[in-house]
Amino acid sequence: xxxxxxxxxxxxxxxSAENSQASGTTFHLPEEPLVVIQPSSxxxxxxxxxxxxxxxxxxxxxxxxxxxxxxxxLLGAAWAILQPLFMMIIFTIFFGRLAGVDSHGIPYPVFxxxxxxxxTFFSNTITAxxxxxxxxxxxxxxxxxxxxxxxxxxxxxxxxxxALAFVLLVVMMIYYRVPVTAQVLFLPVLVxxxxxxxxxxxxxxxxxxxxxxxxxxxxxxxxQLWLFVSSVILPSSAIPAKYRWVLLFNPMSGIIEGYRSxxxxxxxxxxxxxxxxxxxxxxxxYSVYSFGKAERSFADII
Amino acid sequence: xxxxIRVEGLSKLYYLGGSGAAYSTLRETVMEVARKPLRYIRGxxxxxxxxxxxxxxxxxxxxxxxxxxIGRNGAGKSTLLKVLSRxxxxxxxxxxxxxxxxxxLEVGTGxxxxxxxxxxxxxxxxxxxxxxxxxxxxxxxxxxxxxVEKFIDTPxxxxxxxxxxxxxxxxxxxxxxxxxxxxxxxxxxxxxxQKKCLGRMRDVASMGRTVIFVSHNMAxxxxxxxxxxxxxxxxxxxxxxxxxGAVQQYLTQVHxxxxxxxxxxxxxxxxxxxxxxxxxxxxxxxxELEYLATGQEIDFRIYYSSKENNVQNVSVAIGITSNSxxxxxxxxxxxxxxxxxxxxxDGYFTCKIKKLPLMPGNYTAGLxxxxxxxxxxxxQQAVTIVVEPxxxxxxxxxxxxxxxxVLLEQEWTLNGAAS
Numbered sequence: 266x267x268x269x270x271x272x273x274x275x276x277x278x279x280x281s282a283e284n285s286q287a288s289g290t291t292f293h294l295p296e297e298p299l300v301v302i303q304p305s306s307x308x309x310x311x312x313x314x315x316x317x318x319x320x321x322x323x324x325x326x327x328x329x330x331x332x333x334x335x336x337x338x339l340l341g342a343a344w345a346i347l348q349p350l351f352m353m354i355i356f357t358i359f360f361g362r363l364a365g366v367d368s369h370g371i372p373y374p375v376f377x378x379x380x381x382x383x384x385t386f387f388s389n390t391i392t393a394x395x396x397x398x399x400x401x402x403x404x405x406x407x408x409x410x411x412x413x414x415x416x417x418x419x420x421x422x423x424x425x426x427x428a429l430a431f432v433l434l435v436v437m438m439i440y441y442r443v444p445v446t447a448q449v450l451f452l453p454v455l456v457x458x459x460x461x462x463x464x465x466x467x468x469x470x471x472x473x474x475x476x477x478x479x480x481x482x483x484x485x486x487x488x489q490l491w492l493f494v495s496s497v498i499l500p501s502s503a504i505p506a507k508y509r510w511v512l513l514f515n516p517m518s519g520i521i522e523g524y525r526s527x528x529x530x531x532x533x534x535x536x537x538x539x540x541x542x543x544x545x546x547x548x549x550x551y552s553v554y555s556f557g558k559a560e561r562s563f564a565d566i567i
Numbered sequence: 568x569x570x571x572i573r574v575e576g577l578s579k580l581y582y583l584g585g586s587g588a589a590y591s592t593l594r595e596t597v598m599e600v601a602r603k604p605l606r607y608i609r610g611x612x613x614x615x616x617x618x619x620x621x622x623x624x625x626x627x628x629x630x631x632x633x634x635x636x637i638g639r640n641g642a643g644k645s646t647l648l649k650v651l652s653r654x655x656x657x658x659x660x661x662x663x664x665x666x667x668x669x670x671x672l673e674v675g676t677g678x679x680x681x682x683x684x685x686x687x688x689x690x691x692x693x694x695x696x697x698x699x700x701x702x703x704x705x706x707x708x709x710x711x712x713x714x715v716e717k718f719i720d721t722p723x724x725x726x727x728x729x730x731x732x733x734x735x736x737x738x739x740x741x742x743x744x745x746x747x748x749x750x751x752x753x754x755x756x757x758x759x760x761q762k763k764c765l766g767r768m769r770d771v772a773s774m775g776r777t778v779i780f781v782s783h784n785m786a787x788x789x790x791x792x793x794x795x796x797x798x799x800x801x802x803x804x805x806x807x808x809x810x811x812g813a814v815q816q817y818l819t820q821v822h823x824x825x826x827x828x829x830x831x832x833x834x835x836x837x838x839x840x841x842x843x844x845x846x847x848x849x850x851x852x853x854x855e856l857e858y859l860a861t862g863q864e865i866d867f868r869i870y871y872s873s874k875e876n877n878v879q880n881v882s883v884a885i886g887i888t889s890n891s892x893x894x895x896x897x898x899x900x901x902x903x904x905x906x907x908x909x910x911x912x913d914g915y916f917t918c919k920i921k922k923l924p925l926m927p928g929n930y931t932a933g934l935x936x937x938x939x940x941x942x943x944x945x946x947q948q949a950v951t952i953v954v955e956p957x958x959x960x961x962x963x964x965x966x967x968x969x970x971x972x973v974l975l976e977q978e979w980t981l982n983g984a985a986s
Contacts, residue, residue, distance in 0.1 A: 294569060294571060294630060294665050294666070295665055295666075298573075298663035298664055298665050299664055299665060299666060299667065300653070300662075300663075300664040300668065301661065301662070301663055301664075302650060302651070302653060302656070302657065302661070302662035302663075302664070303657065303660065303661040303662070304656060304657060304658060304659060305656060319696075321693050321698055321699055322693050322694060324693075325689060325690050325693040325694070326690075328690075329679060329682065329686075329690050332681075332682065332686070333679055333681050333682065336681050336682075337681055403676070403677075404676060404677050404694065405654070406654060407654070407672045407673055407676045408652070408654070408670065408672070408676050408677075408694055408695065409652050409653035409654055409670070410694070410696075561656045562656070564649065564654045564655045565581070565655055
């Protein structure tokens with residue numbers, strides 16, 4: 266909480282004229298209040314300076330989430346790898362072998378894993394962020410900090426799992442001798458997109474969850490349905506060209522196809538990635554707006 | 568000199584949940600919307616369910632002031648602290664803060680049982696607004712203050728409750744904001760630790776920082792604060808001024824409310840299945856008493872009424888506190904005997920005290936009735952009990968009034984009497 270005061274003046278000098286008995290402490294009373302508390306106006310919703318001032322809290326909450334998760338569970342960090350690994354095995358058996366999905370000549374297990382790793386990151390992010398505010402009720406009712414940090418920390422904590430799962434993906438690519446091209450350099454952009462889109466949806470859900478506890482039950486169901494339209498199991502090319510435009514409304518489809526293009530050197534679907542980027546930005550703005558609106562009453566409702 | 572905190576016309580309105588819980592489910596909202604047109608036509612508003620937790624509160628605090636905020640439960644003290652700490656937003660009014668604020672509404676906010684003491688210091692410190700640098704610098708001091716050196720790398724779930732509280736307070740005690748907002752955290756820990764906490768707060772104050780302190784404990788407010796203010800139903804009843812004046816005002820207020828008929832009191836909690844109707848004291852001959860005497864045999868009677876005929880497993884308690892707000896004794900059938908198996912529509916509970924051990928003075932008693940540990944009715948500061956001097960020891964002598972407290976049965980012998 267390092268808030269710098271604009272133009273501070275020493276109290277001692279300011280009051281010396283009227284009160285000679287000033288205490289010896291050198292404390293500077295600023296001209297302008299550091300904080301003004303009043304009913305917030307409609308448009309002054311998110312205070313970025315405030316969030317920046319609390320950036321260390323974001324780090325500590327992330328660190329706590331990761332640490333506690335790995336301390337409490339028997340398998341600890343292994344869960345980050347097991348989840349996509351088992352999904353990959355099941356998908357390979359049912360879709361790769363039985364249904365014979367065309368995976369652009371890439372071995373199906375690697376193809377599926379390249380979709381599952383970002384998908385798991387995304388779905389974990391929206392689940393964790395979505396439940397984060399309600400789960401942090403004891404903090405929210407006791408101490409002030411920018412509330413947006415709570416869903417954001419849930420996302421960054423999930424990023425650690427993502428990094429671990431990515432190691433598995435690299436191992437699998439080496440095992441199946443999938444060649445890597447220069448396109449892999451585009452990967453960080455896709456990771457950022459995944460994180461931001463997950464943050465957007467998760468933040469929105471977390472605010473909704475405070476008001477409507479239905480979200481907790483609806484979310485897992487929504488995620489299951491979402492998986493099937495996100496090009497994780499099938500490439501988007503498996504969908505008839507006539508209907509393929511529908512997938513544009515789901516940024517995750519474009520993003521996941523983007524991962525495959527970057528990793529396997531396949532051609533990028535730029536329109537899909539472009540639309541996904543625009544939708545991600547729209548989602549972020551909308552969720553921050555609706556979060557800010559809800560933020561005012563969190564402590565009253567929770 | 569300019570104020571460091573300026574509060575102007577602060578108000579906070581709460582809508583008391585008409586539909587039970589404050590949060591809702593989609594179904595309820597859908598139902599609500601469907602019902603609303605109807606309600607609109609009938610012209611039935613929801614206005615009866617509002618509560619002004621704060622109403623037009625204004626005051627200025629000067630740098631270096633230690634301000635005590637006094638008031639009964641529900642007077643708006645906690646709401647005021649929450650607004651000052653930016654946890655809830657005011658409905659109207661404005662607060663200007665000319666310094667960094669740290670608020671301690673509880674100790675150990677965000678402590679995680681799985682994490683070690685060391686890890687929790689960092690986590691809690693950052694939640695309270697300290698930077699990592701600040702925590703690193705103060706780390707050893709915090710550990711020493713909490714006296715947990717040996718267990719610093721043990722998960723706090725293995726700490727005793729005393730150690731836990733000490734560590735939690737230690738982190739909070741090392742905050743160095745210009746304004747410290749504190750809510751009764753001193754009510755935790757053992758006596759020696761409480762002393763340490765009070766000492767620490769005094770240090771903070773003497774460093775020229777501003778402290779806002781809310782408490783029920785008049786003794787703590789008197790010894791710690793330089794100014795005080797009394798809130799009453801969300802409004803300022805005694806404007807920020809002398810501590811003695813504020814404490815006196817508060818005691819008068821408590822006295823006044825305890826004079827009210829219990830049946831008419833609305834400041835009660837519990838589900839209301841059983842209601843406390845009256846409280847009275849009797850001597851051993853059955854004469855009603857207005858004043859009690861030390862050493863006297865007395866019966867406390869709590870009259871109740873119940874809508875049902877067969878409320879089961881009933882426990883009743885009388886909590887006696889001194890004027891300064893500290894707990895003196897708790898009378899409870901659950902502790903001293905057994906719960907009442909079942910009770911009829913109306914009647915009274917009697918608690919017999921063979922020999923009243925209270926020193927002369929004024930006491931306040933809270934009354935609570937529970938069934939299977941669910942609160943049926945609870946009135947805090949329900950009645951005033953006035954105790955007059957009496958002959959406890961049968962010797963005609965009493966300890967000096969300044970040595971207040973309780974009287975204990977005692978026997979003295981001497982080994983080594985001169986023959």
